[in-house]
Amino acid sequence: MGILKKEENGLENLEKITHVENVKLSEDGKNVIIIDQTKLPNREEYLTLHTAGDLYEAIFELKVRGAPAIGICAGYGIYVLARQIETEDYDRFLEEFRKYKEYLDSSRPTAVNLSWALNRMENVVTSHSDLPVSKILKLLEQESRMIQEEDIRMCRAISEFGLSLIHDGDGVLTHCNAGPLATSQYGTALGPLFLGKERGMNFKVFADETRPLLQGARLTSHELAKSGIDVTLICDNMASLVMKNGWIQACFVGCDRVAANGDTANKIGTSGVAILAKHYGIPLYVLGPSSTIDLNCASGEDITIELRDADEIKTKFYEEPMALPEVKCYNPAFDVTDHTLITAIVTEEGICYPPFTDSLAEVFRKKRS
Known part of the structure; x- marks a missing residue:
């Protein structure tokens, strides 16, 4: 390979x-x-x-x-x-x-x-x-x-729909990793960028490092750079500045669970990206297969958030600990982005716009038919 x-x-x-x-x-x-x-x-x-x-x-x-x-x-x-x-x-x-x-x-x-x-x-x-x-x-x-x-x-279908939302030369901000390594081929949130590259389009991608496990640094920037896509790695707390500078025309993020009302669980930090994007008037798109939509889950309040070990923050990527052993850590793996902050949810059945209670339900009506 x-x-x-x-x-x-x-x-x-x-x-x-x-x-x-x-x-x-x-x-x-x-x-x-x-x-x-x-x-x-x-x-x-x-x-x-x-x-x-x-x-x-x-x-x-x-x-x-x-x-x-x-x-x-x-x-x-x-x-x-x-x-x-x-x-x-x-x-x-x-x-x-x-x-x-x-x-x-x-x-x-x-x-x-x-x-x-x-x-x-x-x-x-x-x-x-x-x-x-x-x-x-x-x-x-x-x-x-x-x-x-x-x-x-x-x-592939998600990539096609997602590509219709951006233009040649756009700046796109990503968070975590939703490329081929996270799926099978092309990916979800990164899929449109790879598909666009195949068709001769060029994008300027800003990849959040995505602390504490650095999926953006280790995986997303790697996939994009090796594919010849213009990628700039930034720390998570730099997203606001690159948005303010006018370098971002869209935010593409993946999802691990989508509630019936459109609230979306994704890697920790996604909610912050969504809040910033809303402030700067930048569309935020959530891309994922219909299998991540849970119509039995009414809202984000019903999503169980995984809590992980404190050492992922204090020691995992360091030669020496970055905090004293007695310092407590709070390490949720995900957060929930409120549906009011999401511009659209892109699935293999099409692009879902608010109200998500209707458009997400329509996805499953299409699948059944």
Whole structure:
């Protein structure tokens, strides 16, 4: 794949970035293979995941991250684990399957794609109770592959819709990472930029570093730079200044869960970007597949926010601690952007505008039809 070769440049490298195989099922179907995103951009290392513990750790430790990529990994992962259930008795198989499902589902509470993919795989098992377990396993493999194939199509459609919202030469601010590493191909929030580049368009992108885990610095700026897209990395607290300078014409962010009213959970700091964009009259677009929309969640008040370890703030990227051991830390992984701050939500079914209670519901009416 070679996405880290420094001598490569231009459009030939763009395809390597947009079509990176960051999550895949091994040829024999016994393992999930992922790029360890915690090692990027300095090292490209692959991990082979086989046990429930391997899969849980990979998701929890953000070795695989990005809502769609987590869902794809979960789909493949639960299939790999299902193969390890040594019984032909359906009731026993279902019992063991659900244990694995509940365990994986507990790894990250905020990203809805995790539970969405696991529920989808469970539905394959429960809706085919009349079949032998061996046949159910084949259907599970098909479904897991379908989850990824659908994500590829959705990201391409999102990229097309998102590209219609910006113009050649625009300045775009991003937060966190919603590129190919977080999905399958092209990405969501970064997808329009890659697609535009393919078509000869040029953008000036300002990428928030996205503290404390630096997904913008380590992943977004890496993907954009290696693709030949003009990217400038900034600290999170510099977003206001670049907006004030008139360098930003649109903000593109991803999403981990969208409530029925349009409130959106995304990486911590997104809400602040939205508030600044509103102040400076800059449109803020949320881009994500319909699988991140949770119509059972009425508003952002109902979204569980994952709290992570204090050492991610104090020690993770430092040779020495940046705070005393006794200093308390508050480390939420996500925040919720109020729907009133969002200009539009871009899905594979089209661009949803306020009122989001109507336009998001219409997305699912389209899918059902």
